[in-house]
Amino acid sequence: MYLKSLKLINFRNYNQLALEFHPKINVFVGENAQGKTNILEAIYLTSTAKSFRTSKDRELIKFDKDRAYIKVEGKKRYTDTTVELKLEEGKKKQIKLNGMTLSKNSELLNNVYVVVFSPEDLKLIKEGPSERRKFIDNEIAQMKPSYFHHLNRYNKVLMQRNNLIKKIYHNKKLMDTLDIWNEKLIELGTKLMMERERFVTRINLLSRLIHRKITENKENLEVRYMSSIELKNDFKDTLESFRKTLQEALDVDLQRGTTTFGPHRDDLGVFVNGIDIRSFGSQGQQRTCALSLKLAEIELIKGETAEYPILLLDDVMSELDIKRQTFLIKALKDVQIFITTTEMNHLNELNVNKEYIFHVKNAVVYNESM
Numbered sequence: 001m002y003l004k005s006l007k008l009i010n011f012r013n014y015n016q017l018a019l020e021f022h023p024k025i026n027v028f029v030g031e032n033a034q035g036k037t038n039i040l041e042a043i044y045l046t047s048t049a050k051s052f053r054t055s056k057d058r059e060l061i062k063f064d065k066d067r068a069y070i071k072v073e074g075k076k077r078y079t080d081t082t083v084e085l086k087l088e089e090g091k092k093k094q095i096k097l098n099g100m101t102l103s104k105n106s107e108l109l110n111n112v113y114v115v116v117f118s119p120e121d122l123k124l125i126k127e128g129p130s131e132r133r134k135f136i137d138n139e140i141a142q143m144k145p146s147y148f149h150h151l152n153r154y155n156k157v158l159m160q161r162n163n164l165i166k167k168i169y170h171n172k173k174l175m176d177t178l179d180i181w182n183e184k185l186i187e188l189g190t191k192l193m194m195e196r197e198r199f200v201t202r203i204n205l206l207s208r209l210i211h212r213k214i215t216e217n218k219e220n221l222e223v224r225y226m227s228s229i230e231l232k233n234d235f236k237d238t239l240e241s242f243r244k245t246l247q248e249a250l251d252v253d254l255q256r257g258t259t260t261f262g263p264h265r266d267d268l269g270v271f272v273n274g275i276d277i278r279s280f281g282s283q284g285q286q287r288t289c290a291l292s293l294k295l296a297e298i299e300l301i302k303g304e305t306a307e308y309p310i311l312l313l314d315d316v317m318s319e320l321d322i323k324r325q326t327f328l329i330k331a332l333k334d335v336q337i338f339i340t341t342t343e344m345n346h347l348n349e350l351n352v353n354k355e356y357i358f359h360v361k362n363a364v365v366y367n368e369s370m
């Protein structure tokens with residue numbers, strides 16, 4: 001899919017903005033703190049109803065105003081999509097999809113597909129496991145909104161269980177109520193683990209092919225789902241395996257006052273030619289693996305939805321060497337890309353249509369023909 005246009009009113013540092021986009025490459029160029037990322041953030045909001053920078057809607061509304069508006073018009077293979085968001089101080093977001101008001105924000109998911117790639121993502125491999133879990137969770141949720149719902153419920157149940165085991169330590173009588181929380185945790189947790197396993201198996205196949213191409217067949221990438229629970233072939237057996245692990249870990253959990261096993265402790269193992277790249281990879285290798293994973297994610301969304309997602313490259317091009325930049329753009333020839341950058345020099349090779357190089361200066365956006 002691709003976006004045809006964007007309209008903003010009182011969003012971040014913009015009073016009013018109306019832009020038409022190229023179906024391929026669009027570049028926002030300008031100095032720091034001018035409003036480039038704000039545009040990507042607005043686009044991202046029309047995909048997930050969330051910002052990738054803040055959970056506070058107030059921050060999205062222009063400082064001196066009390067409401068903001070975002071609208072995008074997108075084109076899919078067979079249909080057009082219009083998404084509108086109204087943000088108002090102290091109120092719930094109001095979202096319209098093709099003119100119809102949505103009752104829940106989650107109904108917006110699965111309409112505008114967006115993948116963001118920023119310098120933070122290049123650190124995906126070397127950061128701690130929580131970053132990699134976030135990567136897995138966000139990708140699955142975008143394709144399968146019910147996953148997001150299960151994840152939220154799991155986290156709530158986990159919190160309740162952790163509170164309870166802290167209390168049990170001082171008051172053994174409360175032990176009787178633990179089973180209720182265990183069962184909820186096991187059921188929701190097993191759903192998450194099975195989805196994650198399915199996702200990682202597929203991302204492994206795709207990223208391996210991409211990685212071989214980027215490294216000219218020198219590196220064999222393997223990503224593996226590293227679960228703290230022994231996974232079995234079906235739901236019932238995995239559920240049983242989780243239950244057994246929880247029972248065996250009960251004493252440790254009580255001592256530590258926390259739940260030591262479960263999907264909240266999972267990780268994504270990343271291996272190159274059999275070596276664990278999280279600990280032993282060079283920075284360059286880790287970045288290339290992150291790039292392969294992101295590109296695999298795009299292919300996966302295409303496979304699941306029959307639409308290519310839109311790619312937001314936030315300040316990432318200057319972080320890649322020319323070989324990887326060229327690979328990225330060639331591999332994404334069917335994807336609409338929005339690039340933010342502080343200077344055009346390193347993008348010269350891309351031959352971007354001048355009309356779609358948008359200069360951003362203090363929330364004013366112009367191109368050479370404007």
Ligand SMILES: Nc1ncnc2c1ncn2[C@@H]1O[C@H](COP(=O)(O)OP(=O)(O)OP(=O)(O)O)[C@@H](O)[C@H]1O
Nearest residue numbers: 012013032033034035036037038059060061062063
């Ligand atoms: N709610 C808001 N109201 C008004 N201005 C805001 C608001 N939120 C952020 N800004 C302003 O937006 C600007 C930052 O914009 P943005 O994050 O898009 O920068 P950028 O052009 O991407 O810069 P960089 O290259 O540093 O990433 C800052 O000047 C900031 O003060």
